[in-house]
Amino acid sequence: GESVGLHLPTLSVQEGDNSIINCAYSNSASDYFIWYKQESGKGPQFIIDIRSNMDKRQGQRVTVLLNKTVKHLSLQIAATQPGDSAVYFCAENNNAGNMLTFGGGTRLMVKP
Amino acid sequence: ETGVTQTPRHLVMGMTNKKSLKCEQHLGHNAMYWYKQSAKKPLELMFVYNFKEQTENNSVPSRFSPECPNSSHLFLHLHTLQPEDSALYLCASSQVGLAGGGSTDTQYFGPGTRLTVL
Numbered sequence: 001g002e003s004v005g006l007h008l009p010t011l012s013v014q015e016g017d018n019s020i021i022n023c024a025y026s027n028s029a030s031d032y033f034i035w036y037k038q039e040s041g042k043g044p045q046f047i048i049d050i051r052s053n054m055d056k057r058q059g060q061r062v063t064v065l066l067n068k069t070v071k072h073l074s075l076q077i078a079a080t081q082p083g084d085s086a087v088y089f090c091a092e093n094n095n096a097g098n099m100l101t102f103g104g105g106t107r108l109m110v111k112p
Numbered sequence: 113e114t115g116v117t118q119t120p121r122h123l124v125m126g127m128t129n130k131k132s133l134k135c136e137q138h139l140g141h142n143a144m145y146w147y148k149q150s151a152k153k154p155l156e157l158m159f160v161y162n163f164k165e166q167t168e169n170n171s172v173p174s175r176f177s178p179e180c181p182n183s184s185h186l187f188l189h190l191h192t193l194q195p196e197d198s199a200l201y202l203c204a205s206s207q208v209g210l211a212g213g214g215s216t217d218t219q220y221f222g223p224g225t226r227l228t229v230l
Contacts, residue, residue: 034218043202043221044155045114089155091219098143098208098217099168102155 019077023090030092115139116222133188135203143208144186150199
């Protein structure tokens with residue numbers, strides 16, 4: 001029979017609006033976090049990272065916020081564009097080597 | 113272009129076939145990874161190679177056999193696969209600190225090989 005796909009949370013925004021994608025991580029020992037963007041037919045692409053000694057980091061049109069108290073990570077995209085449509089993954093390194101643990105992903109859909 | 117290339121991009125194989133996936137990184141990194149991404153599950157780590165040595169085998173069935181001849185190349189040899197092995201296989205690389213692992217190892221991914229097992 002046909003496979004059932006993984007159900008991804010979906011965020012739908014209007015072009016030009018700001019987007020906020022959230023991620024809850026599990027390990028309080030994690031000290032490094034990354035956001036990846038994956039477009040259809042491509043591999044995950046690095047967007048921005050943050051270390052645990054910071055609570056905010058800004059890139060070009062993107063900002064990552066880290067709240068260690070509640071183990072929450074967010075990615076803010078300013079002035080969202082159609083090219084931002086993709087699946088976004090957060091990943092954490094739990095300070096036990098070079099392995100990353102990935103979240104399930106959020107699908108961002110930008111309406112023109 | 114991330115500096116990590118994978119071939120082939122698409123592969124269809126029968127359950128009795130033997131095939132290999134190839135990954136090459138042009139970033140000068142010393143660690144390479146195989147991941148499986150299927151429609152049913154989030155990104156799953158399969159194998160990790162640090163300095164050409166396998167340091168992680170995440171309970172992967174023996175029908176998947178990795179090979180890392182040098183720090184720039186990584187292979188995944190496939191034999192007697194099952195239809196449920198159909199997925200996107202992603203390779204990644206990173207630069208690990210000389211202490212054997214660091215908490216700031218950004219991994220850069222290739223485009224993946226879309227594998228279909230009939």
